[in-house]
Amino acid sequence: MMQYLIPEPKTKEIVLEKVLSCDGPTTLQEVKNLSSKRKAVEESVNRTSNVTDAIAREMNRGITSCEQDLLKLGEYLPLLFNLVHHADKIKQVSGLKIRWSSGLISQTLIQRKCPKFFQVDNIMFELGMVIYFYALKLRERAMELVSTDVKKSITLYREASGVFHHLSHDLLPSLLPSLPQGKLPELTPWLCTSLSLLCLAEGQAVTTKNAEESGRSASLLSKLHYGTTQMLSEASAHLSSRANGECKDLSSRFLEYVSAMRALHELKSQKHLAEVLESEERVGEAVGVLRRALAAARRSMPSKEDKWITIFKNERDEVSKKMAKYEKLNDFILQRIPVETELPFPKGETIVKLFPYIPTRWEQELRFK
Numbered sequence: 001m002m003q004y005l006i007p008e009p010k011t012k013e014i015v016l017e018k019v020l021s022c023d024g025p026t027t028l029q030e031v032k033n034l035s036s037k038r039k040a041v042e043e044s045v046n047r048t049s050n051v052t053d054a055i056a057r058e059m060n061r062g063i064t065s066c067e068q069d070l071l072k073l074g075e076y077l078p079l080l081f082n083l084v085h086h087a088d089k090i091k092q093v094s095g096l097k098i099r100w101s102s103g104l105i106s107q108t109l110i111q112r113k114c115p116k117f118f119q120v121d122n123i124m125f126e127l128g129m130v131i132y133f134y135a136l137k138l139r140e141r142a143m144e145l146v147s148t149d150v151k152k153s154i155t156l157y158r159e160a161s162g163v164f165h166h167l168s169h170d171l172l173p174s175l176l177p178s179l180p181q182g183k184l185p186e187l188t189p190w191l192c193t194s195l196s197l198l199c200l201a202e203g204q205a206v207t208t209k210n211a212e213e214s215g216r217s218a219s220l221l222s223k224l225h226y227g228t229t230q231m232l233s234e235a236s237a238h239l240s241s242r243a244n245g246e247c248k249d250l251s252s253r254f255l256e257y258v259s260a261m262r263a264l265h266e267l268k269s270q271k272h273l274a275e276v277l278e279s280e281e282r283v284g285e286a287v288g289v290l291r292r293a294l295a296a297a298r299r300s301m302p303s304k305e306d307k308w309i310t311i312f313k314n315e316r317d318e319v320s321k322k323m324a325k326y327e328k329l330n331d332f333i334l335q336r337i338p339v340e341t342e343l344p345f346p347k348g349e350t351i352v353k354l355f356p357y358i359p360t361r362w363e364q365e366l367r368f369k
Helices: 025-046 055-058 065-085 109-113 123-142 150-178 187-214 220-245 254-281 283-297 305-335
Strands: 096-103 117-120
Touching: 025 065, 025 123, 065 123, 065 283, 096 123, 109 254, 123 150, 123 187, 187 220, 187 254, 220 254, 254 283, 254 305
Parallel strands: none
Antiparallel strands: 096 117
């Protein structure tokens, strides 16, 4: 399976009790606790912890770095939601200095070491970026589990999709007026919608891989692969329209991943469709479908990532062998090979749906001067 770890944003330190005028010791303690939890998340985002991964795993009963990050986010987000609940009491605070960089803007080596930070004095900016980071970590954990726990992996992809969907539809519409326009793709509805679709497509790809290993019918596999293709086509349409307009600096490697994954699943879908046609003694059509599939695959070969190229070439070689087999068979039965416009096309079926994200809030009254 193709995989791609989306580059993470970076952030700068925030010490909330220094800039928020707390009214009373209870609120002050809550805000200090919030800063402490935020510091832990900041170390995850920036990879600045002094503890090595091996020691951290030993301290945390063997859980992975990604799982540790998710635990930290699980402690921070309910407190942050509570602060946002009281945001009308703090409004714009000039000293808040919430700063985040983009991980999805193409950068030189120097820019990666010293990324550009965008500053917004609005606590909602922090909430948006932290929720985005949370969705990235859910997706990353789903990727880790693909080969060991298929069911959990698919669940996490669905959860990540739900978080990106929440950002796109529930949070960002009200937040956009206060953000630097066209500079931070992570907090744009079109990117979060694309990422939500990408997570669903990746979850369905895992489902389909499991179905293949279980020996399910070629008809079903063709539909599942093409359902994945359709979701990726929709995601790619969102990305390409904006990447050529609002955000011309969007990572080319990220765009190529979406495009190559879409092409790979279309190739797989047509391979299984040809198997169905051959089983129905429609060998001429099977040959035509595979010729069409290989022609499209040649136009969509990844250009940079060696592992993606290997996966793509292996699939293309398998389809080529199958086509040669069907052509040889057709030499005996002499069925007409239809022109491309007469060939059947796969039908898609999507079975992986998102899990709605329902935020939880630590309900504690906060008082500010």
